[in-house]
Amino acid sequence: xNNLVPLSYYMILSGVVFLTGLVGVLIxxxxxxxxxxxxxxxxxxxxxxxxxxxxxxxxxGQVFVFFALTVAAAEVAVGLAIFIALYRGTPSVxxxxxxxxxx
Amino acid sequence: xxxYALIPLLPFAAFIVIGLFGHWIRDRAHWIAxxxxxxxxxxxxxxxxxxxxxxxxxxxxxSWISSGSFQVPIGxxxxxxxxxxxxxxxIVSGLVHVYTIGYxxxxxxxARFFSYIALFTFSMLMLVMAxxxxxxxxxxxxxxxxxxxxxxxxxxxxxxxxxxxxxFIVNRVGDFGFGLGVMxxxxxxxxxxxxxxxxxxxxxxxxxxxxLPFGGAWPVNVLTLLCLLLFAGAVGKSAQVPLHVxxxxxxxxxxxISALIHAATMVTAGVFMVARFATLYxxxxxxxxxxxxxxxxxxxxxxxxxxxxxxxxxxVAYSTVSQLGYMMMACGLGAYTAGIYHLLTHGAFKALLFxxxxxxxxxxxHEQDIRRMGGLKDKLPITYWTFVIGSLxxxxxxxxxxxxxKDEILIGAWTAGPLGRTLTxxxxxxxxxxxxxxxRLVFVAFWGPSRVDPHVARQVHEPSPTMTxxxxxxxxxxxxxxxxGIPGFLSPALPGPTSLPPAHESAASFAIMxxxxxxxxxxxxxAYVVYVLKPALPSILAQQWSSLYAGSLHKWYVDELYEAWxxxxxxEAANDLWQWIDMRVIDAAVNGVAGSINLxxxxxxxxxxxxxxHYALAMALGAVVILGVYMLL
Numbered sequence: 001x002n003n004l005v006p007l008s009y010y011m012i013l014s015g016v017v018f019l020t021g022l023v024g025v026l027i028x029x030x031x032x033x034x035x036x037x038x039x040x041x042x043x044x045x046x047x048x049x050x051x052x053x054x055x056x057x058x059x060x061g062q063v064f065v066f067f068a069l070t071v072a073a074a075e076v077a078v079g080l081a082i083f084i085a086l087y088r089g090t091p092s093v094x095x096x097x098x099x100x101x102x103x
Numbered sequence: 104x105x106x107y108a109l110i111p112l113l114p115f116a117a118f119i120v121i122g123l124f125g126h127w128i129r130d131r132a133h134w135i136a137x138x139x140x141x142x143x144x145x146x147x148x149x150x151x152x153x154x155x156x157x158x159x160x161x162x163x164x165x166s167w168i169s170s171g172s173f174q175v176p177i178g179x180x181x182x183x184x185x186x187x188x189x190x191x192x193x194i195v196s197g198l199v200h201v202y203t204i205g206y207x208x209x210x211x212x213x214a215r216f217f218s219y220i221a222l223f224t225f226s227m228l229m230l231v232m233a234x235x236x237x238x239x240x241x242x243x244x245x246x247x248x249x250x251x252x253x254x255x256x257x258x259x260x261x262x263x264x265x266x267x268x269x270x271f272i273v274n275r276v277g278d279f280g281f282g283l284g285v286m287x288x289x290x291x292x293x294x295x296x297x298x299x300x301x302x303x304x305x306x307x308x309x310x311x312x313x314x315l316p317f318g319g320a321w322p323v324n325v326l327t328l329l330c331l332l333l334f335a336g337a338v339g340k341s342a343q344v345p346l347h348v349x350x351x352x353x354x355x356x357x358x359x360i361s362a363l364i365h366a367a368t369m370v371t372a373g374v375f376m377v378a379r380f381a382t383l384y385x386x387x388x389x390x391x392x393x394x395x396x397x398x399x400x401x402x403x404x405x406x407x408x409x410x411x412x413x414x415x416x417x418x419v420a421y422s423t424v425s426q427l428g429y430m431m432m433a434c435g436l437g438a439y440t441a442g443i444y445h446l447l448t449h450g451a452f453k454a455l456l457f458x459x460x461x462x463x464x465x466x467x468x469h470e471q472d473i474r475r476m477g478g479l480k481d482k483l484p485i486t487y488w489t490f491v492i493g494s495l496x497x498x499x500x501x502x503x504x505x506x507x508x509k510d511e512i513l514i515g516a517w518t519a520g521p522l523g524r525t526l527t528x529x530x531x532x533x534x535x536x537x538x539x540x541x542x543r544l545v546f547v548a549f550w551g552p553s554r555v556d557p558h559v560a561r562q563v564h565e566p567s568p569t570m571t572x573x574x575x576x577x578x579x580x581x582x583x584x585x586x587x588g589i590p591g592f593l594s595p596a597l598p599g600p601t602s603l604p605p606a607h608e609s610a611a612s613f614a615i616m617x618x619x620x621x622x623x624x625x626x627x628x629x630a631y632v633v634y635v636l637k638p639a640l641p642s643i644l645a646q647q648w649s650s651l652y653a654g655s656l657h658k659w660y661v662d663e664l665y666e667a668w669x670x671x672x673x674x675e676a677a678n679d680l681w682q683w684i685d686m687r688v689i690d691a692a693v694n695g696v697a698g699s700i701n702l703x704x705x706x707x708x709x710x711x712x713x714x715x716x717h718y719a720l721a722m723a724l725g726a727v728v729i730l731g732v733y734m735l736l
Contacts, residue, residue: 025719034715095715102713 010051018044031086031093035079042072107162107179110146110189111228113139114196118221125214132217133204140200140224144193147186147228154186155592161234161298168237172293180234180297183596184443187589188231188375191450192368194580196224198573199363202458205570206359206465216256220363223249227368231375235295236285239376243281243336246369247274253364254356266355273349277339284332291325301382308386330383330390333376334397341373341427344401348662350424354416358461361416366423366457367450374430374446378439378597385437385600392522395435399526401428404659406536410543411645411655414471415460418544422497423453425533429512432530436523438515439597440590445512448504448584452496455577456541459490462566462574463548468559473544478553482563485571487549489578494545496581498538499623504585506620509534511590513619514612527615531622538626546634 017040024037046065053061083093090097117139121132128135154160159182168175181189200220207216226245233239247270255267285295291307292300304326311322337343342350353365364370377384377394384391402425409421426449433442464471466483480487496505513534516527553560565571633640645652654660 022723026716026723098715099713102711 007051007055010047014044014047014051017041017047029094029096031083031095031098034095035076035083039072039076042068104162106146107150107160107181107232108164110143110150110193111225111232113143113146114221114224114228118218118225121214121218121221125218128214130208130213132214133200136217136221137197137200137204139221140193140197143224143228144190144197147189147193150181151186151190154181154183159183159596163234173289175235175237175295177238178234179232181232183593184375184378185231187443187447187593189228191447192224192227192231195367195450195454195577196220196227196363198576199359199454199458202362202461202570202573203357203359205567206461207357212256216253216357219249219252219256220360223253223364223369227372230372234297236288236297236300237295239379240281240285243340243372243376244278246364246372247271247278247340250274250353250360250364250369253360254353256357256360257355260355263355266349266352270349270353273346274339277335277337277346280332280335281337281339284329284336287325287329287332291329297379304383304386324387324389326383327387327389330380330387331393333380333383334390334394337373337376337431338397339373340376341370341431342401342424343373343397343428343431344404345661347401347405347424348658348665351417351420351658354414354420358416358457358464361420362454362457362461365420366453370423370427371430371446371450374427374434374442377431377434378443381434381439381597381599384434385598388600391435391437391600393435395432395519395522395526398428398431398433398435399529401425402432402533403529403536404428406533406540407655408658409540410536411652413474415463415473415476415544415548416457416471418473418540419453419456419460422456422537422541425537426453426497429509429530429533432526433512433515436516436519436526437600438512438519439599440594441508441511441515443593443597444590445505445508447589448496448508448581451577451584452493452503452505452581455489455493455574455581456497458570458574458577459486459493462486462570463490465566465570466563467555468562470555470559473548475554475556476548477551477555478549479555479563480549483549483565485565485574489574490549491545492578492581494541497541498627499534499619500538500627501620501623502582502585504581504583506623507585510616510619513615517611517615531615531618534619535622535626538623539630542627542630543634546630550635551638 021037021040021042021044024040025034028034028037046068049061049065049068053059053065086098087093114136117136120135121128125132150160159180161178161180163176163178165177166174167177200217203216203220207213210216223246226242226249230239230242230246233242251267251271254270255264257263258267288300289295292303294300307325310325312325312328313320314323314328315321339346350365350370354361356365384394405421405424405428409418409425412418412421426445430442430445430449433439433445463476463479463483463486466479466486467476470476492503496503499506499509509530513527513530516523516530555563633644657663
């Protein structure tokens, strides 16, 4: 029962999820999708934490995940608030339109 | 201690007060300056009698610079030489202050003028009383600065501001040598205090210094070098050949300044310095010979120029240069006492002559050309008679002060070896020329028919008592100073190179005295013949010797020579440096740095696109690179 799923599977899974998130952040234009992709990257690391915590018998990793989730929730709240504020100025969800901060 | 410190500090206080509050004081400036310099005179007289009865005063006011072995205090060393100079400076300065009240009345810069002459008086007193080389040097420069400020008093006139600059720059040439001399003193003796230097001087008498770098050999006696460097400063300040050119031009300044600074006090600082360092000069016969020859050449050179000048102040200015040469010659021949004696009597009668010029100039509404004067002796009797007394003293007329001091110099020169005998002849010739040109001035300006502009002529009258009083006092001094036994007073402070034989009673000295008198009287008589009996003669003579006449009139073309050799090349070089080094190298480098920064920022700012995803990509790539580095290494 202990070693049904090898650690490497979790690693591959979290890697795939992380890369999905990263590519999403880099190529998508919709700002909401961007936020979702960032959440994907966060959760990929959470999978890693839990997997290592289990395999190393160290509860600290799982405690860390709780913190990460809390921060992610707060971040989403703040992120969405910013999007709404942005939307009032420029009625768009396309990140390419928000490029005023340039040299 | 306070009574000595106050001698210079009273004029300094006057300078501060008038300088700061001149805007409100304006025409009342003399109520501050005159009492200050008067107080200074009383204290100086008191100091004089203290020193006449006792020993030299040594005082240290405070430690000015203290850095390791380099110790410079501000202090006083008042011996008989300094005491006599103190009296001269305060008396002439006081009289000039009083004279200025009348001369500068209504001038826009009245208060400024008074503040500067107070500053000058302070600096000159500090110079005279200095007890170390650096203090001497600093106040040497300070009097030069005052000279500059006062020559340029009417700075809106181009001639005046040019003359001020010329005086300053020419003096810098000499002062450069003086500065090196002061450094050499410290390098050699490890101290700048007069008394310590004098005490050690003899032990360095035969040391040499190699002047050639890179293995060359040009050993020079170190004291000779030192004396010549210091003498360079004296040449500049005392307007000796070849740096005499600034003094005649300095006549652009107001006349009281010409009397105070450019006749009686500042220009004599060079002679004073040589006498002050008699101990050093005595150890270097070479340096003394140079001093004597430069003095002798200056004396006769300036006298030949004075013969033909037409500006009343320039004639007196060239006679000042000539007389300074006389004093320098005496010092160079070891007759320091005679040199300083002549300095003191000259201070009186030359200040008198300048102030006399001033009152003529004021009476004629700023006319300075003697060809447009004439017949003034009845209209300006006080000025005339005092001027005649001054001229008699300058010509060495018997029983005036100038007669005694000039004799002292000539006799001193005669007893000083073969060089001295040659220079005695030069001195006698100069005495003849001096008598001639000073009475040329008297006869042309005061005698004969009036050539004054008729509009002005009707208004000519004697100036106010504030101007005539100093004339009368100085005229009295121009006679009295011959009878005060000054040489006997000075000689203990000024040891000659070897104990000169007391030659005053010998037949030779009597012959010289007679010869000098004949020369003086001959000069006066010749001037009388040429300018009074046969007024047509001067122009005939001028045509006969036209090249000599033109040479003298144009001051032997020294100014033109300097213009061609030094001034124009300097200006051209400065222009080239500006065009090439300043604009093409320095400016180009500075602008190049600014330009390249601009260029780089233009390129680098393109990175900042403002698009979140570009930054995210850069971050991701950066993370990959860092991870890659960690994994591979």
